[in-house]
Amino acid sequence: MNVQDRxxxxxxxxxxxxxxxxxxxxxxxxxxxNMPSKDSENGDELSLHxxxxxxxxxxxxxxxxxxxxxxxxxxxxxxxxxxxxxxxxQGTISIQLKNGLLEKYNTNELKEVSGFLMxxxxxxxxxxxxxxxxxxxxxxxxxxxxxxxxxxxxxxxxKKTFSEISYLIPHCITSITLALxxxxxxxxxxxxxxxxxxxxxxxxxxxxxxxxxxxxEGNNEDLLxxxxxxxxxxRRYRDLMISCLLEQKSLDTSSx
Amino acid sequence: xSLSVAEKSYLYDSLASTPSVRTDGRLPHQFRPIEIFxxxxxxxxxxxxxxxxxxxxxxxxxxxxVVDHSVENELLQVDVDIAGQRDDALIVExxxxxxxxxxxxxxxxxxxxxxxxxxxxxxxxxxxxxxxSYSHPVSLISFAIYSALNSTYLPKLISAFDDLxxxxxxxxxxxxxxxxEINPPxxxxxxxxxxxxxxxxxxxESGVANxxxxxxxxxxxxxxxxxxxxxxxxNVKGFKPQLLKQGLAMVEKYASDVVRSLENL
Numbered sequence: 001m002n003v004q005d006r007x008x009x010x011x012x013x014x015x016x017x018x019x020x021x022x023x024x025x026x027x028x029x030x031x032x033x034n035m036p037s038k039d040s041e042n043g044d045e046l047s048l049h050x051x052x053x054x055x056x057x058x059x060x061x062x063x064x065x066x067x068x069x070x071x072x073x074x075x076x077x078x079x080x081x082x083x084x085x086x087x088x089x090q091g092t093i094s095i096q097l098k099n100g101l102l103e104k105y106n107t108n109e110l111k112e113v114s115g116f117l118m119x120x121x122x123x124x125x126x127x128x129x130x131x132x133x134x135x136x137x138x139x140x141x142x143x144x145x146x147x148x149x150x151x152x153x154x155x156x157x158x159k160k161t162f163s164e165i166s167y168l169i170p171h172c173i174t175s176i177t178l179a180l181x182x183x184x185x186x187x188x189x190x191x192x193x194x195x196x197x198x199x200x201x202x203x204x205x206x207x208x209x210x211x212x213x214x215x216x217e218g219n220n221e222d223l224l225x226x227x228x229x230x231x232x233x234x235r236r237y238r239d240l241m242i243s244c245l246l247e248q249k250s251l252d253t254s255s256x
Numbered sequence: 257x258s259l260s261v262a263e264k265s266y267l268y269d270s271l272a273s274t275p276s277v278r279t280d281g282r283l284p285h286q287f288r289p290i291e292i293f294x295x296x297x298x299x300x301x302x303x304x305x306x307x308x309x310x311x312x313x314x315x316x317x318x319x320x321x322v323v324d325h326s327v328e329n330e331l332l333q334v335d336v337d338i339a340g341q342r343d344d345a346l347i348v349e350x351x352x353x354x355x356x357x358x359x360x361x362x363x364x365x366x367x368x369x370x371x372x373x374x375x376x377x378x379x380x381x382x383x384x385x386x387x388x389s390y391s392h393p394v395s396l397i398s399f400a401i402y403s404a405l406n407s408t409y410l411p412k413l414i415s416a417f418d419d420l421x422x423x424x425x426x427x428x429x430x431x432x433x434x435x436x437e438i439n440p441p442x443x444x445x446x447x448x449x450x451x452x453x454x455x456x457x458x459x460x461e462s463g464v465a466n467x468x469x470x471x472x473x474x475x476x477x478x479x480x481x482x483x484x485x486x487x488x489x490x491n492v493k494g495f496k497p498q499l500l501k502q503g504l505a506m507v508e509k510y511a512s513d514v515v516r517s518l519e520n521l
Contacts, residue, residue, distance in 0.1 A: 090490060108356075111349035119486030123467070123493050198480075209494030213469070213484040216357060220478040220504055227497055 058183025080133035091130030194233025201230035272450025302408025398443035409433035441474035
């Protein structure tokens with residue numbers, strides 16, 4: 001059992017929380033879980049890993065590839081940790097999205113996406129459980145490539161190219177949800193999102209509630225159709241996330 | 257002015273009731289009164305100043321430059337400055353990025369209207385200064401940009417249109433100006449409170465809203481970007497998919513009235 005009080009200042013960065021001996025054994029036996037999952041229907045390949053960064057509270061790696069894009073994201077969650085200043089009755093979330101080695105996206109576009117993600121996770125995380133605390137989420141874009149040129153000629157001509165950042169957003173949401181679950185932070189439901197025709201819609205509660213809508217290209221005629229396509233995709237991603245977390249849980253219990 | 261927990265709860269219940277009761281007695285689709293002044297900056301090609309009834313105020317200045325359009329792809333550039341906010345603040349960068357997408361060439365703006373000759377075009381710089389704002393300022397800024405672009409006059413070209421054969425720079429008339437005829441998009445902001453949708457939320461309504469929607473309107477129809485936006489940190493929740501449809505329908509119904517009143521300035 002970990003007796004660290006996360007709402008207090010913890011001293012120097014290298015300080016380790018006090019832990020009982022069985023917790024130390026757990027820590028040693030805990031290994032990163034590799035959960036490659038294929039979704040062959042759509043040509044989507046998704047690989048989910050959690051808990052592989054040691055010095056943060058929760059982490060996730062999402063690698064995705066389909067006919068159009070290939071991307072890889074690392075998310076680290078720090079917190080809940082105490083914030084200085086006056087008392088706040090509920091926690092605050094900050095999300096930072098960073099370009100990796102490739103300086104592909106503008107900073108203001110990335111900030112716009114991180115603001116959008118903060119809006120989503122403000123409604124997903126049960127913030128009233130974390131008074132006077134801050135939860136810091138860092139999403140690092142390690143790899144992102146447009147595969148459109150490699151697709152067959154007919155394919156690339158028939159499909160319109162949409163803003164690439166909208167392809168990235170569902171994977172950011174998957175990755176942050178997994179990292180929050182890995183950190184043990186209370187969320188109201190597994191948030192996920194799907195992308196169709198450049199529209200991204202994020203859902204909770206089995207698609208009964210929308211927590212985020214993002215559309216950069218096109219008119220609204222296809223928006224309502226896209227919502228249904230996104231819902232399908234959200235359900236697939238959510239099932240993969242749940243099986244990944246259950247797999248990790250069973251590995252953890254079997255190792256202890 | 258921040259509200260107490262009890263006041264917020266009272267306000268939320270009245271806004272979420274059917275029909276919704278807004279503190280200032282407006283209907284769900286009704287805007288607050290706004291005042292707009294145009295063409296008041298002598299050194300810019302076009303300008304406007306917009307003042308909302310709650311004291312929110314925004315100034316927009318339009319400047320132009322002649323560029324080679326084979327080199328410069330984007331012929332409209334928006335720069336936003338909000339008083340009291342750093343240039344790298346989340347709200348400033350988000351609004352800048354959103355407005356640049358709204359006014360992107362080929363999407364909301366017909367770039368052929370900015371073309372001077374076969375080689376050169378005007379590049380329009382839109383500088384926005386938000387002097388004070390109490391609720392989300394994007395809708396107010398977009399109205400100001402709309403009226404500023406509609407009051408923009410650019411120098412009249414007197415040299416030949418076909419300049420690919422003869423290497424010459426565009427030459428302009430000494431006094432005559434031509435009105436810029438582009439139809440800029442408008443951005444509407446809606447608040448979702450319970451199962452109700454409210455257009456143009458005031459500061460207190462934004463403070464209790466469950467979610468918000470940003471919807472763009474251009475040339476008589478809804479267009480992208482469309483976004484959901486959290487209007488506060490404390491009260492954000494998911495919303496039912498039907499509300500998205502209702503929000504789009506509300507904008508579709510009333511946006512043309514707003515366009516008409518802005519055109520009649």
